[in-house]
Amino acid sequence: MKYSFISAEEAAASIHNGNTIGIGGFSSVGTPKAVPAALAVYAEKLHSEGKEFKVGLITGGATGSQVDSALVQAHAVAFRTPFQSNKEMRNAINAGEVQYYDVHLSQIGQDVRYGFLGDIDVAIVEASDITEEGDIVLSTSVGISPTLIQVAHKVIIELNEAHASKLTGMHDIYIPDAPPYRREIPIYRVNDRAGSISVRVNPEKVVGVVRTNERDRIAAFTPLNDTTSRIGQNVADFLLGEYQRGAIPREFLPLQSGVGNIANAVLGALGADKKLPAFSMYTEVIQNSVIDLMMQERIRFVAGSSLTLSDDRLDMLYDNIDVMKERVLLRPQEITNHPEMIRRLGIIAVNTALEADIFGNVNSTHVLGSKMMNGIGGSADFARNAYLSIFTTPSTAKDGLISSIVPHVSHVDSTEHDVRILVTEQGVADLRGKSPSQRARCIIENCAHPDYKELLWDYLKLSEGKGCHTPMSLRNALKMHIAFAETGDMRNTKFEM
Amino acid sequence: MKYSFISAEEAAASIHNGNTIGIGGFSSVGTPKAVPAALAVYAEKLHSEGKEFKVGLITGGATGSQVDSALVQAHAVAFRTPFQSNKEMRNAINAGEVQYYDVHLSQIGQDVRYGFLGDIDVAIVEASDITEEGDIVLSTSVGISPTLIQVAHKVIIELNEAHASKLTGMHDIYIPDAPPYRREIPIYRVNDRAGSISVRVNPEKVVGVVRTNERDRIAAFTPLNDTTSRIGQNVADFLLGEYQRGAIPREFLPLQSGVGNIANAVLGALGADKKLPAFSMYTEVIQNSVIDLMMQERIRFVAGSSLTLSDDRLDMLYDNIDVMKERVLLRPQEITNHPEMIRRLGIIAVNTALEADIFGNVNSTHVLGSKMMNGIGGSADFARNAYLSIFTTPSTAKDGLISSIVPHVSHVDSTEHDVRILVTEQGVADLRGKSPSQRARCIIENCAHPDYKELLWDYLKLSEGKGCHTPMSLRNALKMHIAFAETGDMRNTKFEM
Missing domain, CATH: 3.40.1080.20 (Acetyl-CoA hydrolase/transferase C-terminal domain)
Incomplete structure (x- = not known):
């Protein structure tokens, strides 16, 4: 393992008041599970000491309750984009506690790269594996994780052993170059592969790896009527x-x-x-x-x-x-x-x-x-x-x-x-x-x-x-x-x- | 000249009540000038004989008064898409006389090719030249003319001698293939050429060529304030x-x-x-x-x-x-x-x-x-x-x-x-x-x-x-x-x- 293992609490302590956090995952799966919870606890502790602690939260899409519920209940979110489907987050948005920027999901990744939303201080992403070279194999979703890993100043990796070795090869990671001079996206049929199976990360940015072993919990659908x-x-x-x-x-x-x-x-x-x-x-x-x-x-x-x-x-x-x-x-x-x-x-x-x-x-x-x-x-x-x-x-x-x-x-x-x-x-x-x-x-x-x-x-x-x-x-x-x-x-x- | 010259009146007489007409040109320039006017006269004649005569009008974008004003004043338009900027047409649309379908201009060409708007019975386009092989060199605009020429059952060409030999080489005619299996649009810099300088037409569809010699008249802009x-x-x-x-x-x-x-x-x-x-x-x-x-x-x-x-x-x-x-x-x-x-x-x-x-x-x-x-x-x-x-x-x-x-x-x-x-x-x-x-x-x-x-x-x-x-x-x-x-x-x- 190229990186050192750390606890979720140690990871959370690397995040500061006013930071913009990029959270990996999409549609409530493949999101980090341990660090956001630890961050919520950390925020509550700081609040109890009379200290301010709120972050901006940029995700791919919806996150599970491990992220939105936890951090909103800790009153630790000032800003949220681009999508959520979580009851507590929704209530906080409608109460005006959280400023919410509702964006097309195809655009949020490039908005981040173009710098339209400022710097990403810390990215927290879930991996199913980490290669010998230190590349990240994502887990059950991709979302904007590759962009977050590319642009964030610090990267925290949750290595979810529940998916170990299962998903390697299922990802196709391609990030477009910046304009104005770039080629087409090289996909001409649904099943064309355009990119790589893992995401390269600058090792100097990696805060550490937090081990988890937990599947995603998705909301049950009501039966068809x-x-x-x-x-x-x-x-x-x-x-x-x-x-x-x-x-x-x-x-x-x-x-x-x-x-x-x-x-x-x-x-x-x-x-x-x-x-x-x-x-x-x-x-x-x-x-x-x-x-x-x-x-x-x-x-x-x-x-x-x-x-x-x-x-x-x-x-x-x-x-x-x-x-x-x-x-x-x-x-x-x-x-x-x-x-x-x-x-x-x-x-x-x-x-x-x-x-x-x-x-x-x-x-x-x-x-x-x-x-x-x-x-x-x-x-x-x-x-x-x-x-x-x-x-x-x-x-x-x-x-x-x-x-x-x-x-x-x-x-x-x-x-x-x-x-x-x-x-x-x-x-x-x-x-x-x-x-x-x-x-x-x-x-x-x-x-x-x-x-x-x-x-x-x-x-x-x-x-x-x-x-x-x-x-x-x-x-x-x-x-x-x-x-x-x-x-x-x-x-x-x-x-x- | 591969095709025979005909008069605007002969051309207009090839158009029937209930036809859908595709008019070439874009932003009030490069539109046909003689045939729409003749068509308006023809419609008024039929109306005076108690006969019905209305057509559907599909253009690239705005047309000049030679098209919209003329045909609307003759009460010859039942349907109009995708854009107009003409006073008489606007009034007819708002009076409910003309049914208007307001579409993104990038989509109207493919909507026509996909058959979403039914058949195009006749296309009327303006050429600046016609090559020895019979290909059409368009004039001061392109719009959806290449698609109209491709799909219409009949094609009427106005050869506008006011632009003779001037514009050859300035057009870049490219029409995407049909999905699902197609390549990218091969333009990676603003000045990349993707297509041809002229438009091929099936000679059997050509009704004839009408000579004109008239520049486009564009509305004067009021000075900056x-x-x-x-x-x-x-x-x-x-x-x-x-x-x-x-x-x-x-x-x-x-x-x-x-x-x-x-x-x-x-x-x-x-x-x-x-x-x-x-x-x-x-x-x-x-x-x-x-x-x-x-x-x-x-x-x-x-x-x-x-x-x-x-x-x-x-x-x-x-x-x-x-x-x-x-x-x-x-x-x-x-x-x-x-x-x-x-x-x-x-x-x-x-x-x-x-x-x-x-x-x-x-x-x-x-x-x-x-x-x-x-x-x-x-x-x-x-x-x-x-x-x-x-x-x-x-x-x-x-x-x-x-x-x-x-x-x-x-x-x-x-x-x-x-x-x-x-x-x-x-x-x-x-x-x-x-x-x-x-x-x-x-x-x-x-x-x-x-x-x-x-x-x-x-x-x-x-x-x-x-x-x-x-x-x-x-x-x-x-x-x-x-x-x-x-x-x-x-x-x-x-x-x-």
């Missing part, structure tokens, strides 16, 4: 129709699919439909359903930035590791989400909306325009550059008290220009080539819940009275949101005529 | 600061600049500041000021999709044509605006906003959320993928009756995630790494007009009272727009407390 199943089926039926009419090439196109239940339902439906060929995935997060479909030979190959798998699926992967290393690649999120790659490969992107409006604008992040849920993540990286960008949402939320289809979204994350297909359990709206008035008709007719159709038609009628390109009534655009905020039920909306 | 000059100077000062602190590489980065007065002011200020090195442009539209700065050796090289030049600047170009052919390239808009290229080259993108909100969302298209101005154009192609995306706007419009900085834009074209720097004549807001609350303070302080600062601070205070990530008051978000719509002056805004 009728609504999510119907959404999945609607997506599959739509893609089959496009495929059969020749609008998707014979080889099919690589698929990107977001995270969560709807994504699982979409994959399940695509996998079950044998009229579609087996396909490849070029995606961000590799979920359980991907492994299932690989075992059934419905997914040929997957490239992503994290193995966000439950224990049984990780076991399944490890039990078949020799074959799986030919069929799975883990890449930096800058590459999995890169506009160059998504456009070149012709990705079909399926992402989830929090709400959509009748013109096709999508809100992915804000409840009632103000409360942050998680962040934009990679949804717009994919939607903006995809061959086909599909957004899905159940037509209602909160047992029908909220319509996910509204006259005017309270916040926009993907604009009408980037949303080609909208799918709810009610049906599919194909927005390509349609004017706003035509889109509104198509979405109300096909996607809105019956409880809300009349309300939405009323809005459209009163707005169209004014005769403009996009029928919008300034006085009524947010009335459905106001009705929910003030009465708890969007069905109580009263438009001003 | 104090506001636009200060915006230009603010952008130049900001970029100089970034350059001097090392956040922009020593070679500088290729610049993209939108169309119009502010773009001219920005270029003028960058050109005048000798502390910045001479730079290259990778842009959409080549305006007068670019030629001026090339003559002064402040711009080294420019690649764009159109020479949108006044007569004197076109003369200047033609007078120096041998040198200029080494320093100017005309490419398809799919390449000038391509996410792969913009991200690879590290473009600095400067585009104009119609309005921006205090969180950094930008409206580029809609007045009061409903009335279409022109279209999104390439602004989001560049902003989304740029090294630095800068949006500019005067802080007020209509002599101060409208604040361009509002609590909540009435329409979103570039989201808070894609707007890094906001500039008005009042100053510069650097939004990188800032939470919504921090951005709001930064924008109100630096960019808002003094007449509106107190109003915006009031909004921020009342919204922050609720304690969420993005301070938004549903009841007040659009109150400034409502005040203007109902009283003609945003300063009459009364917020509900």
Whole structure:
């Protein structure tokens, strides 16, 4: 071992008040586990002595509770970027305790390298192995770890022995050069290798290695229900129709699919439909359903930035590791989400909306325009550059008290220009080539819940009275949101005529 | 000549009711001139006989009055995409007579090839020359003409003798293959050539060649005023600061600049500041000021999709044509605006906003959320993928009756995630790494007009009272727009407390 082993407490003590910390990992896996917890304890100790201690936290994407919960509960976070999906962090962001910068996940790595977010004082990354030369073999995710290791002044490595020797060879680490003179990203098919299997680190920067032996804990998904199943089926039926009419090439196109239940339902439906060929995935997060479909030979190959798998699926992967290393690649999120790659490969992107409006604008992040849920993540990286960008949402939320289809979204994350297909359990709206008035008709007719159709038609009628390109009534655009905020039920909306 | 000459009237008579017509050209130049006018006359004749005649119109970008005005005044347009900047067309769109599909200009070419907009029945393109082999040398713009020529069932060529033999060699025609298996776009420096100098056409599709001899007429820009000059100077000062602190590489980065007065002011200020090195442009539209700065050796090289030049600047170009052919390239808009290229080259993108909100969302298209101005154009192609995306706007419009900085834009074209720097004549807001609350303070302080600062601070205070990530008051978000719509002056805004 080229580096010295140290305790998590020793590692934490190398971090100072006001530091910017880069935390490795992605989608709650492959994140360091021991040092953030020790850092939280260290922060609380300093606070109890009346000393200030807060850090800025830059990650690849979501982290587990070992990072966000621990550090937020210790009131040790001043700044957070680019994504989180953690209850305590979310509350702190919405309380204004943590300043949160919500960025496209393809951009955060280059933002760090370009110096837009200042210096990274300390990087903390999880390794599954360290080579004799001292190179880091990452664990179950890549995220922006290679960039953090490259630019941070100090590097703390957690060596997680739970993955020892399993993952070597599954990573493909490539970081683009700086502009203006650089070559293309040398990936032309989903399974092309562009980089190395490990990350070189300047040994002088390594604070030490902390041993751990703990698998990632991922949140359980609730089982599919009728609504999510119907959404999945609607997506599959739509893609089959496009495929059969020749609008998707014979080889099919690589698929990107977001995270969560709807994504699982979409994959399940695509996998079950044998009229579609087996396909490849070029995606961000590799979920359980991907492994299932690989075992059934419905997914040929997957490239992503994290193995966000439950224990049984990780076991399944490890039990078949020799074959799986030919069929799975883990890449930096800058590459999995890169506009160059998504456009070149012709990705079909399926992402989830929090709400959509009748013109096709999508809100992915804000409840009632103000409360942050998680962040934009990679949804717009994919939607903006995809061959086909599909957004899905159940037509209602909160047992029908909220319509996910509204006259005017309270916040926009993907604009009408980037949303080609909208799918709810009610049906599919194909927005390509349609004017706003035509889109509104198509979405109300096909996607809105019956409880809300009349309300939405009323809005459209009163707005169209004014005769403009996009029928919008300034006085009524947010009335459905106001009705929910003030009465708890969007069905109580009263438009001003 | 491989093809037969025909009259504009004969050409027009080959077009049928319900056809989708692809019109060549970009940014009002290099568009066909005789056939659209003849088509308008033909349509009016059919209408007078009680016959239906309407077509769908797909262009590269804006067309001159010879196309949009002529055909709209003849009530011959049912559908229009992807961009226009013509008064009669705008009125028809806002009256609901023409269904308008507003798309990113990098995408319309591939949308056509992918078949998303149905068949192209007839393409009408302007040539400056036709080679012995029958290949088309385009004229002062490229736009999506190569794609239209490739996919249309019939092709009508206008041979514009006003440009005879002048432009041969200035075009670089490259169309990407179809996914999923394709290579990179082989451009690694702004001046790399990727394609051919002319466009091959299947001779069997050529209806005939119509002779013309007429230069493009471009709208005169109003002279710079104090506001636009200060915006230009603010952008130049900001970029100089970034350059001097090392956040922009020593070679500088290729610049993209939108169309119009502010773009001219920005270029003028960058050109005048000798502390910045001479730079290259990778842009959409080549305006007068670019030629001026090339003559002064402040711009080294420019690649764009159109020479949108006044007569004197076109003369200047033609007078120096041998040198200029080494320093100017005309490419398809799919390449000038391509996410792969913009991200690879590290473009600095400067585009104009119609309005921006205090969180950094930008409206580029809609007045009061409903009335279409022109279209999104390439602004989001560049902003989304740029090294630095800068949006500019005067802080007020209509002599101060409208604040361009509002609590909540009435329409979103570039989201808070894609707007890094906001500039008005009042100053510069650097939004990188800032939470919504921090951005709001930064924008109100630096960019808002003094007449509106107190109003915006009031909004921020009342919204922050609720304690969420993005301070938004549903009841007040659009109150400034409502005040203007109902009283003609945003300063009459009364917020509900």
